[in-house]
Structures are given as structure tokens and as C-alpha cells.
Amino acid sequence: MSNLTIIVPTYNRAEKLRRALRRLTSQTPAHPPAQIIVVDNNSTDDTARVTAEFGDRVRYVFEPKQGLSHARNAGIAACSFRVGPQATSSAGHIIAFTDDDVEVAMDWTAVIAREFERHPGIDCLGGRVLPQWEGPPPAWLTREHWAPLALQDHGDVPREFDRDTPICLVGASVAFRASVFDRAGLFSPDVQRVRDGVGSTEDHDMLRRLYDAGGRARYTPDLRATTVVPAERLTRKYHRRWHEGHGRFHAVMRIPEMERSARGRVLGVPAHLYRSAAADAAAWLRLLVAGHRTRAFAAEMRLRFFSGFLRERCLGTPRR
Secondary structure, three states, rough: OOOOEEEEEEEOOOOHHHHHHHHHHHOOOEEEEEOEEEEEOOOOOHHHHHHHHHHHEEEEEOOOOOOOOHHHHHHHOOOOOOOOOOHHHHHHOEEEEEEOEEEEOHHHHHHHHHHHHHOOOOOOOEEEEEEEEOOOOOOOOOOOHOOOOOEEEEOOEEEEEOOOEEEOOOOOEEEEEOOOOHOOOOOOOOOOOOOOOOOHOOOOOOHHHHHOOOOOOEEEEEEEEEEEEHHHHHHHHHHHHHHHHHHHHHHHOHHHHHHHHOOEEEEOEEEEHHHHHHHHHHHHHHHHHHHHHHHHHHHHHHHHHHHHHHHHHHHHOOOO
């Protein structure tokens, strides 16, 4: 698919990047080839050298502004066609994104091409992102806790999402018609992940703007990818930090449904969030006393989200 560009932002993961690029440059069928752009977001390791190993099959772009949104937007700007308010040459082009720690299936680009051709009414495509565990996952780490790991599986049946069903598709394996960025804008630096920050909402923010503009997204289980889940992400400590960060980024986003409150606000936080937090605190204590630690942890994560939201509204804490 000659009109397909794949953007891979990267930061200090040279060895994982090499594996990701091997998959992207070995797709079946291989023709027509996709344009692959690696965006180096200030890496200090061998990222440039690893990218050079793939010769003219991969284009290297350096983006000095730190952050995932900056890196993705730099990749979009580097595409071989023009994107912007006055763009006329992006029609028919697809821009796909994956991460430096993700290995896509061998038919990943073929599925992207097929789905956009079969479904001309969709603007975005996502699929399964399944784990490669670095270590045995703990018993409490059920699919309910997959969000902090950038994993995704919406089942065996294709689904479509829009303004009425605004489901987010993770950026580890996602593709857009290039015209989306003309209609909905680029990725927002206000809600981006910076370096090793966690809980960011750049994917959620982009999809919401697309849905608000009348766009549609499609999930297909045939679009498959896997990602390495490091051992440090299999800890409660990591998940606590992620949910607090996620709450902070949601406070920045100001999602209309979340901001609505019939009883006003306290410290800039809608009153209904306090009521939910009180219910979660009671549930957490009750479950903990009853010995249901896994269910209690889920309630605790909702409380962590609320604490991050509250801190952002009260203090404007750094979003890292």
C-alpha cells in the first residue's frame, strides 16, 4: 500500500526498536511497500545507528521537543504528503502508529489496507494488542487492569465506535486516514507522555476530537500486535502511579460528561466525583476487611484516579 505511512516514536529503546522494525520491514505481502518513519525523541542510546541498519527502508527523523505528541506530530509533518488546514494532497493516504516496544503481526499492513478499502466510512482502525510477559503476571492482574499496560482486546467480533460509543483505541497499534488530522487537528502536547511518564491520554483526546467531528473508528480482531510488558509494570506500585497520572490527565482534558455536575464543584472538582470517591473508599475498606484483596485493589485504583484528578485541579501538578 504505497499510500501508507507508519510512524514509530522512540525514546531510549534501541534493542526493542530493532525488533519492531524487523517486523515492519518484513510484512507479507511486501508490495506495495509502506513508508516507515522513526521519530527519535532525544534518545541517548544507539537509536540512530539501529535505524540506519535498515537503510532506505526506514526514514530517521529527530524531534528535540520531548513528548509523545511532539514525536507523533513530527512524524506526520515528515510524511511525503501535506497535512494541514489547507491540505489537498492527503486524500487516500493512511497514517499508522505503533510503538518501539511493539511487534506487529506479519500481515499488519495488509489488514490495514484491506479494512480501509472495505469500509470507506471509517476514519480510524485499531486491533488487538496482547502481552508478552517478562515475568509471570500476578493473580490480581486481570484484564480489568490492562489499561496501564497499553493492552487491548475488545473480543472476537469487529466493532465500530462513534460519538455515541466513544471507545478509545490504543496508539500501540492504530491507523488513521490522513484527512483526520485536517478535521480534528494533531496530537495534543497538553496530555502527552513525556519520557517515562505514565497515565497520559493523548490517544483518548485524539479519538474524542475525531468523534466530535463526526468520525468513526473500527476495531478488528484481525489487526494483531504484541508488546513486551516489563516486570516493573506487574507491580501494584506501578499501577497506583499510572492511575494517579491518568486522573491528572483527565483533569486537564475536561471531558464534558465528567465536568457536568448538578451540585456544582468543590476545589474545581465536580461534586459527583466526590460522591463516587466516597463510595469507592467505603467499598475498598469493606473488601479489604473481608479479605477480597483483588476486588479491593480495583476500588483503590479508582481512588488513585480521583486523587490525581483532585491534585491537578488544586495544585496543577507537573504532568510527567
